Amino acid sequence: CTFLGVLSATDHMASTKVLLQLVVEFIIVFFGLVGNAFIVHVNLLDYWTRSTLQPSELIVTILALFNIFIQLNLTFWFIIYLFNLCAYFGDEVYKVTDFLAIFFSKASYWFTAWLCFVYCVKIIKVNWRFFMRVKKRLNPLVNSLIIGTVLASFAMSFPVVYFIEFKTNSTSISKKCKDYYVDGRNIEIYAASLSFLTSFVPLAVMVFSSMGIIIFLCRHSWNMSKNVSSGASSHGDAHTAVAVMLICLIVLYVACTATVLAANLIIAIIESDILIAISFTSSIYSAGSSIIIIIGTVKLRQSCRKL
Numbered sequence: 001c002t003f004l005g006v007l008s009a010t011d012h013m014a015s016t017k018v019l020l021q022l023v024v025e026f027i028i029v030f031f032g033l034v035g036n037a038f039i040v041h042v043n044l045l046d047y048w049t050r051s052t053l054q055p056s057e058l059i060v061t062i063l064a065l066f067n068i069f070i071q072l073n074l075t076f077w078f079i080i081y082l083f084n085l086c087a088y089f090g091d092e093v094y095k096v097t098d099f100l101a102i103f104f105s106k107a108s109y110w111f112t113a114w115l116c117f118v119y120c121v122k123i124i125k126v127n128w129r130f131f132m133r134v135k136k137r138l139n140p141l142v143n144s145l146i147i148g149t150v151l152a153s154f155a156m157s158f159p160v161v162y163f164i165e166f167k168t169n170s171t172s173i174s175k176k177c178k179d180y181y182v183d184g185r186n187i188e189i190y191a192a193s194l195s196f197l198t199s200f201v202p203l204a205v206m207v208f209s210s211m212g213i214i215i216f217l218c219r220h221s222w223n224m225s226k227n228v229s230s231g232a233s234s235h236g237d238a239h240t241a242v243a244v245m246l247i248c249l250i251v252l253y254v255a256c257t258a259t260v261l262a263a264n265l266i267i268a269i270i271e272s273d274i275l276i277a278i279s280f281t282s283s284i285y286s287a288g289s290s291i292i293i294i295i296g297t298v299k300l301r302q303s304c305r306k307l
Contacts (some may be wrong), residue, residue, distance in 0.1 A: 018082045021276065025078050028283040032071045035290030039064040042303045055142040056118050060293055062146055063111040067286035070104045073097055074279050081275070086166075086177035094180050095161040102160055105282045106198035107153035112253060112289065113202035113209075114145050116246050120209035123242065124216045156194060163187045178275070203253065210246045217243055245296025249289060256285040 043061040047053050053061065077097040080086060086093060121134050134141060163182050181187060217240060294300045 022078060022082055025075065025280070025283060028280070028287050029071045029075050032283060032287030032290060033068060035287060035294060036064040036067040036071075038304070039290055039293060039300060040068070042300055046299070055138050056115060056122070057299075058142060059111055059115045059118060059146070060297070063108055063115065064290060064293075066104050066108045066111065067290060070101070070108065070282055070286045073100045073104065074283050077101065078279060081177065081279075084173050084177040086180070087173050091164055091166045091180055095164050098160055098164060099157055101279070101282065102194070103153050103157040105285075106157060106194070107149055108286065108289075109198055109202045109253070110149045110153065111146075112249055113205035114142070114149070116206045116209035116249070118142060119242050119246060120212045123213050126216075153198070156198060159190055163190065203250070206246070206250050206253065210243065210250060213243050213246065241296055241298070245292060248292045248296065252285060252288045252292065256281040256288075 040061055043053060043057050043064075046057070080089065080093055080097065118138065121131060121138060124131065163186070164180055165182050166176055166180055294304055
C-alpha cells in the first residue's frame with residue numbers, strides 16, 4: 001500500500017508539472033500571437049494604403065509572420081511531447097515539428113540581424129562608398145536578403161530530420177517520446193555548426209550594426225550640443241529610440257540564444273530537459289521581440305495607443 005501511495009503521488013506530481021509547463025507555454029504563446037499579429041495587421045494596413053513598405057517595415061513584417069509560425073508550431077510540439085502522443089504519429093511528427101522549429105527560429109534570428117543592419121545603413125551618415133551604394137540599393141538588397149535567408153535557413157535546418165529516430169530499446173512510451181535524437185559525433189558537429197552560423201554570426205551583425213548607430217548618435221549629439229533646433233532634436237530622439245529598441249532586442253536575443261547555444265552542444269547528454277528549455281526560449285524570444293518592436297517603433301506604438 002505504501003509503495004502504491006508513493007507511485008500515485010509521483011504520477012500526480014508528474015501530471016502537475018506537465019500541466020504547469022503547458023499553461024506557461026500557452027501564456028507565452030498568447031502574448032506572442034497577439035503582439036506579432038498586431039505588427040502584421042498594422043503594416044499590412046499601411047501597405048494597402050500606400051502600396052509600399054519601407055525596408056525596415058518589410059523585415060519587421062516578415063519577422064512577425066515567422067514568429068507567429070514559431071508559436072503555432074511549438075504549441076503543437078509541446079502537446080505531442082508532454083503527453084507522449086508520439087506513439088500515435090511515429091517519429092515523422094518530430095521530424096516535421098523540429099525542422100519547422102529550427103527553420104523558423106533561425107530565420108527569425110537572421111531577420112533581427114538584418115533589421116539592425118538596415119537601421120544602421122539608414123541612420124549613419126558617412127561618405128563611404130559602400131554605405132552610399134547600399135543606401136541607393138536598399139530596397140532590392142532587402143528583398144535579396146529575405147529570400148537568401150529563407151533559402152539558407154531551409155538548407156541548414158533540413159539535415160535535422162536525419163538525426164531523429166526512435167530508439168528500439170526504449171523501455172517506456174515516455175522515454176521513447178522524449179529521447180528521439182540519435183547519438184554520435186555527427187549530431188554534435190551539426191549542432192555546433194548550426195549554432196555558429198545561425199546564432200553567433202547573426203549576433204555579430206546585430207552588435208556591430210548597433211554599435212555603429214550608437215557611436216554615430218554620440219558623435220552627432222556632441223557636434224550638435226551647442227546648436228540644436230527643435231526639428232533636429234525630434235529627429236535625434238527618433239534615432240535614439242531606434243537605438244534603444246535594437247539594444248533591447250540584442251539583450252533579449254543573447255538571453256534566449258545563450259540557452260540554445262549551450263543546448264545544441266550538449267543535446268545528446270541531457271536531451272529531454274534541454275528540448276523543453278529550447279522550446280521555452282524560442283517562445284519567449286518570439287513573444288518578447290514583438291513587444292520590444294511595438295514599443296520601439298513610432299508607428300506601431302501610436303497604433304497601439306489608439307486601441
